[in-house]
Amino acid sequence: MLEIKNLNVSLEEEDKAILKGVNLTVEAGKVHAIMGPNGSGKSTLSYVLSGRGGYVVTEGEALLNGENLLDMDPEERAAAGVFLAFQYPVEIPGVGNMTFLRTAVNAQRKARGEEEISATDFLKEIRARAKDLKIDADMLKRPVNVGFSGGEKKRNEILQMAMLEPKMCILDETDSGLDVDAMKLVAEGVNALRSPDRGFLVITHYQRLLNHIKPDVVHIMSDGRIIKTGGPDLALEVEENGYADIVAEVA
Amino acid sequence: MAAPAVKQDVLSARLDALSLPDGAAWAREARDGALSRLTAMGLPGKRDEYWKYTDPTTLNQPEVTRAALFKTDESMPFSDIDRLKIVFVDGVFDAEASDDLSMEGVEVERLSDALGRDIHWARDVYGVLEARGQTPVERPLAALNTAYATDGVAIRATGKATKPISLIYLHRSETSDAILHHVVKVEEGAEVTVLENGPAAARFSKVMEVEVADSGAFHHVRAQGRDHERRAATHMFARLGRESVYKSFSLTVNGVLTRNEQVVEFTGESGVAHVAGAALGDGDKNAFHQDDTVFVTHDAPDCESRQVFKKVLRNGAVGVFQGKILVKPDAQRTDGYQLSQSLLLDDDSIFQAKPELEIYADDVQCSHGSTTGAIDEEALFYLRSRGVPEGPATDLLVLAFLAEAIEEIEGDALRDDILTRLQGWLDRHSG
Numbered sequence: 287m288l289e290i291k292n293l294n295v296s297l298e299e300e301d302k303a304i305l306k307g308v309n310l311t312v313e314a315g316k317v318h319a320i321m322g323p324n325g326s327g328k329s330t331l332s333y334v335l336s337g338r339g340g341y342v343v344t345e346g347e348a349l350l351n352g353e354n355l356l357d358m359d360p361e362e363r364a365a366a367g368v369f370l371a372f373q374y375p376v377e378i379p380g381v382g383n384m385t386f387l388r389t390a391v392n393a394q395r396k397a398r399g400e401e402e403i404s405a406t407d408f409l410k411e412i413r414a415r416a417k418d419l420k421i422d423a424d425m426l427k428r429p430v431n432v433g434f435s436g437g438e439k440k441r442n443e444i445l446q447m448a449m450l451e452p453k454m455c456i457l458d459e460t461d462s463g464l465d466v467d468a469m470k471l472v473a474e475g476v477n478a479l480r481s482p483d484r485g486f487l488v489i490t491h492y493q494r495l496l497n498h499i500k501p502d503v504v505h506i507m508s509d510g511r512i513i514k515t516g517g518p519d520l521a522l523e524v525e526e527n528g529y530a531d532i533v534a535e536v537a
Numbered sequence: 538m539a540a541p542a543v544k545q546d547v548l549s550a551r552l553d554a555l556s557l558p559d560g561a562a563w564a565r566e567a568r569d570g571a572l573s574r575l576t577a578m579g580l581p582g583k584r585d586e587y588w589k590y591t592d593p594t595t596l597n598q599p600e601v602t603r604a605a606l607f608k609t610d611e612s613m614p615f616s617d618i619d620r621l622k623i624v625f626v627d628g629v630f631d632a633e634a635s636d637d638l639s640m641e642g643v644e645v646e647r648l649s650d651a652l653g654r655d656i657h658w659a660r661d662v663y664g665v666l667e668a669r670g671q672t673p674v675e676r677p678l679a680a681l682n683t684a685y686a687t688d689g690v691a692i693r694a695t696g697k698a699t700k701p702i703s704l705i706y707l708h709r710s711e712t713s714d715a716i717l718h719h720v721v722k723v724e725e726g727a728e729v730t731v732l733e734n735g736p737a738a739a740r741f742s743k744v745m746e747v748e749v750a751d752s753g754a755f756h757h758v759r760a761q762g763r764d765h766e767r768r769a770a771t772h773m774f775a776r777l778g779r780e781s782v783y784k785s786f787s788l789t790v791n792g793v794l795t796r797n798e799q800v801v802e803f804t805g806e807s808g809v810a811h812v813a814g815a816a817l818g819d820g821d822k823n824a825f826h827q828d829d830t831v832f833v834t835h836d837a838p839d840c841e842s843r844q845v846f847k848k849v850l851r852n853g854a855v856g857v858f859q860g861k862i863l864v865k866p867d868a869q870r871t872d873g874y875q876l877s878q879s880l881l882l883d884d885d886s887i888f889q890a891k892p893e894l895e896i897y898a899d900d901v902q903c904s905h906g907s908t909t910g911a912i913d914e915e916a917l918f919y920l921r922s923r924g925v926p927e928g929p930a931t932d933l934l935v936l937a938f939l940a941e942a943i944e945e946i947e948g949d950a951l952r953d954d955i956l957t958r959l960q961g962w963l964d965r966h967s968g
Contacts, residue, residue, distance in 0.1 A: 336922050339914070364924035376919040380937025386920070389933065394924035429937075430919075446923060 287485035288312040288335075288454050293346035295327075295334050304330045306510035307346070312454070315482040319496055320489045321521060322507035323529045328489045329373060331507075332458040336370040337363050350454055364390075365397035367453030371443040371460050378430040383442070386430045387412065387449055394450060415448045419475050437468035444475035455479070456487045461495035473498030493525035508533050540579025547580050547597050554599040555685045564652035567664035571683035574668065578677040587674055590857040590889040591796055591828045596678060596740070596770050601714045604739035604766035604793075613705070614734040614760035614958055618950055620703035621645070623690060627708060627738050628715020630688050634707075642696030643729055648689035648718060659691045662720040666746040666774035670800035673863075674832060679772040679798070682744040686718030693722045694729035694753070701730035701756075701951075706737030708764060713738035719745040723753035723781075730756040730948070736764035736792075747775040747783065751805060754782040756947045760955065761797075762790030763962065765823040772798045779805030779837075786946045788955055789816040789827050790962055796828045803833075803840040803868070813845040813945035817935075817962065818854030820886065825850070828857035829877075835868035835898075844875040847942040849935050850886035858907070861893040868898050875905035880938045882912065882931070932963040 288311065295305040304327050312318045322328050334341050335348055337360035348355045355363050378386065392402045403411075416426060419441045431439050440460055447455055457476070461469050476499050480486070488499055496504075496518070504520040505512045508529065513536040514520065524532070540548070557568055581593040595602050623645070624634035630647055638645040651659045664683040670676060692702060704719070715738035723729055727750070737743070749755050761769065769792065775783050789795050801810045810833060818825035833842045848856035858877035879888035890907040912934055920930035936959065943959075946952040 338918055338922075359927070360918060360921035361924050361926045361930075364922055370922055372919070376913075376915045378913075378916045378919065378934070378937065380940040381933055386923075386933075389929070390920070390923035390925050393926060393929065397924065397926075450923065 287314045287351060288487065289349040291347050291349075293331075293334070293348060294344045295330060296342045296344055298340050298342050303344075304341070304510055305334070308510070308512055310505065310512060312485040312487055314485055316502045317480065317486040317488060317499060318503045318505065319501035319521060320487065320505045320507050320512075321491070321493070321524055323533075324491070326507045327510040328507055329458055332370055332456045332487075332489055335456060336360060336368055361393065362397070364450070365394045369447050369450055369452035369455050371440075371447060371455070371457045373459040373462060375431050375439040375443055377432045379432050381430050383428055383430050384412065384426045387446060390446070391449055412449060415445055418478065419445050420471060421445055436463035437465070440464060440468065440472050441475065444472055448475065448479060453483065454485045454487070456489070458489045459491060460488070461490055461492065469495060470498060493521045496521045506532050508536075540577065544579025544582060548576065551580060551597060551599050551681075557684060558649070558687055560649070560652035561655050561657070563655070563660045564663065568684045570668065571664050571680045574671060575677055575680040575684060578675045578680065580677050580681070585675070587830060587859055590859070591794075591826065595768055595794060596796070601712050601740045602768065603711050604708070604764070604768070605711060606708060607736065607764040609763065611961070615703055615732050615951070615954055618701060618703070618732070618954060620701045620732060622703050622705055624705045624707060625688065625715070625717060625737065627710050627713035628688060628717055628741070641699050642694060642727070643698045643702065644693040644695065645702065646691045648686065648691055648720070651691035651720070658693060658722055659720045662722055662746050662748050663718070666748065666776050667744060667772070669776070669802065670772075670774045670832075676772060676798060676800070678742060678770045679744050679774070682716055682718055682742045682772070686716045686744070689718040689720070691720045692729065692731065693724065694727040695724050696727055698729040701732050703732040703734075706733070706735035706741070708736040708738055708767065711739060714740045716742045718743070721745065721747040721755065723747070723749045723755050725750040726752045728754040730758070732951075733757070733759040734761075736761075736767040737769065739767065741767065741769040741771070743769070743771040745773045747773065749775065749777050749781040749783055751778040752780045753778065755784070757785040758946055758951050758955070759785075759787040760958065761787060761792060761795060765791050765793065767792050768794040770796045772800065775799075775801045775810070777801065777803050777805065777808040777810060780807045781805065782808070783810040784945065784947050785812050786942070787814040788959070789814065789818075791819065791825060792827065793823050794826050796830065798830045799832070801833045801842070803835050803837045803842070806837045806839045808837065808840040810840070811843040811845070811945050813843070813942045814847070815939045815942040815959075816848040816856055817959070818848065818850045818856060820851070820853035820855070825854035826857075827855070829860070831860040833862050833873070835862070835864045835871045835873065838867065838869045838871070840868065841872040842874070843945070844877070845942045845945055846877045847939050848879045848888060849882065849938065850879060850888060851882035853885040855886070856888045858889070859891045860905070861895065862903055862905070864896040864898050864901050864903065866897040869900045871898060871901040871903065873901065873903035876941070877907045878938070879909045880912065880935065881909060932960075935963060936960065
């Protein structure tokens with residue numbers, strides 16, 4: 287599904303390398319987790335994959351089903367099936383949540399040469415999906431993320447993911463700012479979307495989210511590289527001993 | 538005090554090209570009065586405080602700068618609204634293209650008919666509100682209009698008008714110079730909506746004087762667009778009675794030069810006045826210069842005024858906002874709000890804003906804010922990351938930016954009409 291080969295990335299503004307040769311393959315149907323200390327490059331990886339500006343790829347590639355993502359505009363990546371659940375979802379005053387989602391769904395359909403979804407079908411689907419995530423009608427009508435609590439913002443991200451049906455879901459610190467109940471709700475939303483033809487890359491600082499979204503593979507990232515890869519137990523090891531031991535062990 | 542010599546020269550050159558129209562004695566008096574006001578002031582100059590950001594040269598010149606006609610297959614604004622149509626072609630009333638002027642609750646007459654009668658209500662309005670509006674800020678182009686206006690309508694609402702009165706200004710001659718003057722009187726408890734659209738002429742001068750009696754309501758929605766080369770200087774003068782309502786919204790799209798002045802005065806308590814505007818300017822093929830100059834005077838207690846102006850500018854477009862709230866000593870418990878914002882889509886465009894508050898009452902609530910900003914890159918990336926391409930994503934953010942001004946349009950049908958038009962224009966632009 288997603289193949290990242292020797293990805294090297296620097297900041298555009300200053301000549302500073304952030305990613306220093308990331309290699310990673312996420313297979314369809316699998317959930318990969320990336321853990322690592324602050325500043326290790328986890329969020330940068332998610333931004334580079336989704337096409338945010340401000341970064342320069344100096345080497346390497348990232349392929350989604352064989353297509354090089356790095357050549358595409360953000361909207362093309364989205365239409366190709368990439369979805370990033372933001373760590374800090376953006377507030378957009380004046381744009382209704384529902385209008386935003388319908389515009390997005392139809393833009394992706396148009397880009398793929400598919401027919402637009404009818405207003406009634408869209409309404410039916412979004413209501414059902416929103417109900418599962420305990421998102422009420424009022425939240426759908428309000429401007430995108432404006433006045434939403436931290437938990438509401440994250441649930442709104444998962445709602446978008448559910449409506450857009452991406453192939454490759456990247457979750458950037460989705461657990462940050464969530465209490466236990468909210469985290470459970472979000473994790474249930476994610477788990478409901480797990481399917482044999484969909485890949486997940488879950489970026490997290492703490493192990494606790496992985497109790498709810500069970501990963502198949504866990505990677506540890508440090509200083510712009512993946513330094514260790516293992517099974518779900520690796521996450522528990524981090525929880526137990528912190529990152530320092532692993533970083534020291536590899537160095 | 539007479540205007541300086543250089544201004545006198547500009548003025549006499551302009552006046553030589555015009556002649557005072559005829560009318561009843563009182564109308565001739567009104568015109569003479571306006572002419573002497575004008576002579577004392579002279580035409581606007583770049584050194585005048587309220588003409589610092591807008592160059593009046595082409596508005597002053599005796600000859601008109603040629604303006605190519607704009608050809609489009611788009612339907613006109615308000616096409617789907619049930620309305621009474623009054624058509625002017627290059628500033629001349631076109632009876633054939635207009636609807637029958639009789640309507641329940643409203644008397645509508647051609648201005649020349651009203652001004653030709655010895656006894657007419659227009660006597661208390663024509664040139665009267667304009668004259669009041671000359672202090673403390675001079676508005677010579679409005680005085681010129683009162684003196685020389687050749688056509689227009691006189692509207693008197695005596696009850697609730699059953700449909701809007703729609704003034705349609707067609708442009709057919711590349712060198713037309715139109716001077717229109719409308720007078721509106723909304724009687725006690727009456728209500729009327731006036732719509733305006735169309736480029737009118739190569740150069741367009743328009744004054745509308747609106748007297749709203751106690752508990753009356755006047756609504757105004759105007760769409761100025763999309764003629765690239767037209768030049769327009771418009772004035773609205775409003776005098777508002779007790780518990781009256783005045784709401785005016787203007788959409789400006791394109792136009793090499795547009796100056797819209799609004800002068801609103803509360804004379805009775807608990808009045809409400811909302812003046813709003815949305816401008817969309819592209820300086821690419823022709824220049825775009827759009828100026829909103831607003832003056833609201835609170836001369837009675839418990840009144841509420843709102844000014845909401847939003848401008849989206851690109852490719853070297855220039856937007857100007859000069860807005861003032863004056864609260865006189867007796868205007869206690871005034872609620873005044875003023876917002877002017879611009880969204881600059883590139884580094885070449887310019888927004889000049891001069892918000893002013895002058896308050897002499899001690900128990901008032903007045904706020905004003907003015908901002909200039911670019912498209913929110915974070916929001917743009919967020920939209921694009923969900924699959925919305927850059928063009929439509931920008932349009933969505935532009936519409937979101939304009940929303941607060943568009944919300945000021947009274948009536949769902951009119952608001953939808955403006956919104957749909959705006960969306961269509963944006964689609965064409967990014968398409």
